[in-house]
Amino acid sequence: MTSAHPGLPEFDYVKPSDLSEASQFLALHVSDARPFSGGTDTFVRMRDGFFNPKYLVDVKNLEGTRILKFDASEGLTIGSAIPMNQVVAFSEAAAYYPLLVDAAKSVASYQLRSRATIIGNICNASPAGDTIGACLAYDGVLNVHGLDGHKKLPLKDFFTGPGKNLLKPGDIVLSITLPVPPKGHAGQYFKLGRNRLSDLSIVGVSALGYKDPSTKSGFTFRLAIASVAPVPFIPTLAEEILSTEPLNPDTINRAAQAAMDAVTPIDDVRGSAQYRKYMVRNLVKRAVNELQHKLTA
Ligand SMILES: Cc1cc2nc3c(=O)[nH]c(=O)nc-3n(C[C@H](O)[C@H](O)[C@H](O)COP(=O)(O)OP(=O)(O)OC[C@H]3O[C@@H](n4cnc5c(N)ncnc54)[C@H](O)[C@@H]3O)c2cc1C
Incomplete structure (x- = not known):
């Protein structure tokens, strides 16, 4: 037995x-x-x-894995040995990367976060990884050591399928660098789980927005959605609608609908594909409304 x-x-x-x-x-x-x-x-x-x-x-004692620093021109670098609780407690992470801190706080429990790392969350390449969306929205770049020495891998190209990524034999991720985000940006992470604590997401929406005079709407939004596709999903059409049309309830509804239409979730023990789709629409709409409120308050 x-x-x-x-x-x-x-x-x-x-x-x-x-x-x-x-x-x-x-x-x-x-x-x-x-x-x-x-x-x-x-x-x-x-x-x-x-x-x-x-x-x-x-790999936690290797050179470059214990770094946790913010630099006003390079941004935030988080080593692969740094547990999530340490990132959450790092004052510059809270000040400049609120979306990442929100997302990290949503992972399981305080106890688990005293061991779990952001790099482990990324390398695991789960479509449900809670901190991945924030790292994508902040344009993260992985610092990797492999057989040929050091290299950089942009996170946006990193995921190749559920549990799969671009790492080659011998590759070790040393850290991730998140460039300095636009001044005055706002972030919002909505995680829908079966309970409020300790569960993987049924849907996770990471949203980042900032005022941007170069777009027609006057705003740019970055969105990343977890648990609804083989890899963390970026709804590009929804982002485009939000930057090219006046930001009003109709535009936000159409962007949320575009995000819902683009995802390809599966049924599993945590939720049906259809439920996930509807929740993508609801949560994208809520997240963008929340960001609009924060940016115009
Ligand atoms: C009870 C429980 C609850 C959980 N809840 C959540 C949740 O709510 N949200 C969520 O997103 N996750 C959750 N997880 C999953 C897990 O805790 C996270 O994915 C965590 O961030 C993994 O980090 P780690 O450092 O422990 O990874 P590890 O277990 O050390 O590694 C994970 C993967 O990454 C690879 N890896 C690790 N470090 C490196 C490196 N430096 N270079 C190359 N590859 C590397 C490993 O080979 C492995 O494949 C949960 C897990 C448990 C057990």
Whole structure:
């Protein structure tokens, strides 16, 4: 009989002393080694038998992974070893990246967030990842070390399918950099779950907006929607409607409808595809209304 509480399979813990050792080890053991940061996805998946690596490679002590800094010209850089609670408590993150802080606070529980990282959330590449939308809206760029040294990967091109991303054997994400956002921008994250705490989203809407004299509406909105497509979804037509037409209830309704028409959710235990679609429309509308209110108050 299958145990209802299976333990972890056996594995070797590997702690490389530098980046090139880490990348080489991961590339050499491509099918039986895995990097981990907070481990909150990794250990649960190992316990549940989804993967069974022979080696778990702890990348938290490597150069560049413990950085958490804001620079007025480069923006915010968050290392892969930094737990979400530390990001939430970082005053410059709260001051300049409110959408990211909102999204991070929505992940599971305080306890889990003391281990879980934003980079782990991204590399896991779940369509439901709560912090991914904010990182997309802020135009995040991943700083990666691989067999050929350092490289940068824009987040917008990173996701290739559920659980899949552009990382190659030996690649380790060291950090993400979020450029300085437009002055006076506002952010809003709406997460619909089966309960208010500790659940993955049925739909998650990340919205960022700012006054922009270069657009016809006078505003630019960035939207990213979780849990309704194989990868975190950017409703480009909805964004376009919001920047090219006067911002009024009719425009906002049509943008929300465009977002709903573009998503391709599935039925699962958390919600039906049809329910998700309707909730995309509702939450996009609510988020844009909220941002309009914040930007014009
Ligand atoms: C009870 C529970 C509740 C949860 N609730 C939520 C929720 O509400 N919202 C949500 O979005 N998620 C949730 N999760 C999922 C998980 O906690 C998050 O995705 C978390 O951010 C993962 O971060 P981590 O550092 O623990 O990742 P890890 O488990 O360390 O890694 C996750 C994946 O990323 C890869 N990886 C990690 N670090 C690196 C790196 N530096 N370079 C390359 N690859 C790397 C690993 O190989 C693995 O595939 C929940 C998980 C649990 C167990």
